[in-house]
Amino acid sequence: MTIYLIDDDSLGNYLTETLLRLENVGGEICTYESAEEALHALLRRPEPPRLIFLDLNMPVMSGWDFLDALEPHQPRLLGRCRIYILTSSLALADMERARSYELVSGLIHKPLDREEIRAIQAELSI
Amino acid sequence: MQASDLTPGGAPPAPQLPAWASLNDRGELVHGNAALAALLGCPVGALAGQSLVALLEPADAPTVRGLLPRAGRGEALSCPVRLPAAAGWYELTLLPAAGSTEVLLRPLSPAPAAPAPPPAPDQEREAQLNIIFESISDVIFVLGVEGPRRYRFQFVNAAFLRITGLPREQVLGRAVAEVIPEPSLSLALGQYQAAIRSGQTTHWVETSDYPSGRLVGEVCVTPVFDAAGTCQQLVGVVHDVTEQQQAEQALRESNERFRYALKATTDALYDWDVAADTLFWGEGFAELFGYQLAQNPTPFSQWSAYVHPDDAARTVDDLRYTAFHTEQPRWQQEYRFQRADGSWATVFDRGYLLRDARGRAVRMIGAMQDVSERKAAEQRQQQLAQELFQQNADLQQFTYLLSHNLRAPLANATGFAGLLGRLQPGTAQFEQTLEYLNTSLRRVDEILHDLNAILSVRGQALLVVPEPVPLAEVLGEVTELLAAELAGCGAEVCAELPPALRLQGRKAYFHSIFYNLLTNAIKYRAPERPLRVVVGATTGADGSVALTVADNGTGFDAGRRDAFQLYQRFHTGVPGRGIGLFLVKAHAESMGGRVAVSSRVGQGTTFTLQFSSPAA
Structure with a gap:
């Protein structure tokens, strides 16, 4: 199983990766500090990543831009790739907007905690 | 005709002949026959020169006097008359003849008592006068004169009662003092006196309070004298002008109000005559x-x-x-x-x-x-509202970004702190986590410093006392401060500011503006060529000054986002918090300036700061 962590803050990626490992989430974890890079990598793969944690507030390409860029590939992704927004934002507007994306499975406030990881594992039925 | 024309004496009258006479144009008998003399009870010789009217019963005299001129003009007329010397009614016939009028007197065939005599002309006239008096809309009254200043109402018409609202019994037979209220009474008594003394009609206008209300009347009184020259009666006519007076008064007041309204209004009134x-x-x-x-x-x-x-x-x-x-x-x-x-x-x-x-x-x-002033005030208000709206939107954005950017390192710190509890102290992972925890907390501290810097600009914007700031000097200080960094990358700053140029503002703000723009230029320089920054100023025709800071760096896609927004970043490779340009904008605006940017990816970026006027 491949997991993408997309956050311009390297500390954020490190923290998320460590927490996932501690919960024994197996597989390959790829971290990207630029959404553009992550997008290129994703589109090159024959098989999309099973799970994506996506930050919203990033320079150049924001989390929203990333989701918009995936829109044309939605049919290939739906059911095969779960995207969770992982953000420090508490704004209600962001939660509302996240709901409008079919590709988004949920919005999690940073930092990620154990219960949330287990819930995601259950949904993926790993 | 002359008296000498009369023929005295003559044949005795035949009894079957009607009584007959001939009249001159003054109504006097020129001659008459014996039948007439018999009817009149006088000798034939005494007829000539007598007035026909004087020979009749006095009550009938006025009627006949009225008919004579008509007969003189050629009309044949007749009327019933009575004679003092003969009982019964006679038909008097007047026949016009050349130069004279013939008169015939014949006894009316039915017994004089029998016929229902036609209404006496006097009665008829009185009835007609009555109709006129009662139907006329003006007030008519007749006063009996009983002595000096003593007058009594003998007659009033219906209009009198209707207009004054007084009942008939309170007027007829009463002294004027009982009927006419003061002050009109004194006025009227004076006028009556004057009319009697002069024998002329007098006129005046009086205002009196009657049961029907306040009345204004134009009064006209004529004295009537008897044969002895004593004034027996006063005949008065009053024309009620109350409504007319009220209308005139209302018009006067209305005109006056209009005149004052004209004075009170500052409007330009006009009257367009379309034709x-x-x-x-x-x-x-x-x-x-x-x-x-x-x-x-x-x-x-x-x-x-x-x-x-x-x-x-x-x-x-x-x-x-x-x-x-x-x-x-x-x-x-x-x-x-x-x-x-x-x-x-x-x-x-x-x-x-x-x-x-x-x-x-x-x-x-x-x-x-x-409405120029009001319009200008409206525009100012609109502008103010727009500025407030913009400021409010800015503040909302500011709050959102700040909370987000403050929360991001805090969330990390929370995560790392939680992680520490699950890791073995002394392990490399534990040490790494501890270091990241510190880094995250330092970022929180940085953000708080940013916040302080931003709030101090916003808070002081109102308190800034502008001073003339020598721009070239400030730029010199900043390049001095950044000398090491500039030298480190082989950069060149071309200061093309006129040495004497001063702008109203705060030195510290211009310092911050140059500092942030130059550090940005260094940060985002193009690696393939040495950095060159040109700082210049141009003065417009209106006295406004445009400061430009142009570099040959990597540039960015300026059209995509607002470069001056807090925590907005265009680059991922270079560390930056996205506060520099935000501060440039805040400082420029707090000094009444505006900032704009144009940039082309791979070619460079130019910042333009527009200030309305240079320091005097």
Whole structure:
């Protein structure tokens, strides 16, 4: 199983990766500090990543831009790739907007905690 | 005819002959026959020279006196008469003849007592007079004169009672003092005296309070004298002018109110005579707009020529259309109108169109109100509202970003702190986590410093006491401060600012602006060429100063996002918090300036700061 962590803050990626490992989430974890890079990598793969944690507030390409860029590939992704927004934002507007994306499975406030990881594992039925 | 023409004596009268006489044009008998002399009970010789009327019963005299002139003019007339010397009624017939009038007197065939005599002419006349008196709308009264200042009502007509509201029994037979209230009474008594003394009709106007209300009347009194020259009666006529007076009074008051209203209003009132196509102006026109009118009314163009050309279609054309092609009674418009000094006033114009029975405009009365000040205040208010709206939006954005950016390192710190509890102390992972925890907390601290810097600019914006800031000097200080960094990358700063250029503002803010723009230029320089930054200034025709800071760095896609927004970043490779440009904008705006950016990816970026005027 491949997991993408997309956050311009390297500390954020490190923290998320460590927490996932501690919960024994197996597989390959790829971290990207630029959404553009992550997008290129994703589109090159024959098989999309099973799970994506996506930050919203990033320079150049924001989390929203990333989701918009995936829109044309939605049919290939739906059911095969779960995207969770992982953000420090508490704004209600962001939660509302996240709901409008079919590709988004949920919005999690940073930092990620154990219960949330287990819930995601259950949904993926790993 | 002369008395010598009479034929005294003559044949004795035949009894079957009717009584007969001939009259001269004065109504006197020239001669008469014996039958007449018998009826009149006098000798035939005594008839000549007698007045016909004097020979009749006095009650019938007026009727006959009235008929004589008509007979003289050629009418044949007859009427019943009585004679003092003979009982019964006789028919008197007057026959016009050449130069004289023939008179025949014949006894009326039925017994004089039997016939229902036709109404006596006096009674008939009295009845007619009565009808006239009672139906006339003016007050008519007759006063009996009983002595000096003593008069009594002998007759009043219906109009008297109706207009005064007094009942008949309170007037008829009463002394005037009982009927006419003061102060009219004294006035009237004086006028009666004057009429009696002069024998002339007198006139006056009096105002009296009667049960029906306050009445104003034009009174006219004529004295009637008897044969002995004593005034027996006064005949009065009163024309009630109460309503007319009230209407005149109301009109006077209304005119007065209008005059004061004209003085009170600062509007330019006009009266458009549609047929003549002229405008008559009130005082306000000259006062409001400064035009000295050589004539008034003026041609229509005195108005239309000064309406702003951009407003003319919806103003001048619209007015003429409304007047000539609709039946609307009102027209109003707001437009610009040129004052005599060439400046423009904003005018609110409202008019009322008077139309004839067929709906055609005849006149328009209207008022031009100068609303320039109100309009300007409205615009200021609108601008203020817009600025407040923008500021509010800025603040919301600011709050959102700040909370987000403050929360991001805090969330990390929370995560790392939680992680520490699950890791073995002393392990490399534990040490790494601890270091990241510190890093995250330092970031929280940085953000708080940013916050402080931002709030101090915002808070002090109102308190800034502007001073003339020598820009070239400040730029020199900043390049000095950044000398090591600039030298480190082989950069060149070309300061093309005029040495004497000073702008009103705060030195610390210009310092911050140059510092942030230069560090940005260093940060985002193009690796393939040495950095060159040109700082210049141009002064516009209006005295405004444009500061430019142009570099040859990597540039960015400026069209995508607002570069000056807090925590907005365009680069991922270079560390940056996205606060520099935010501060540049905040500092420039707090000194009344505006900032703009143009940039091309791979070529460079130019920042332009516009300030309204240089320091004096």
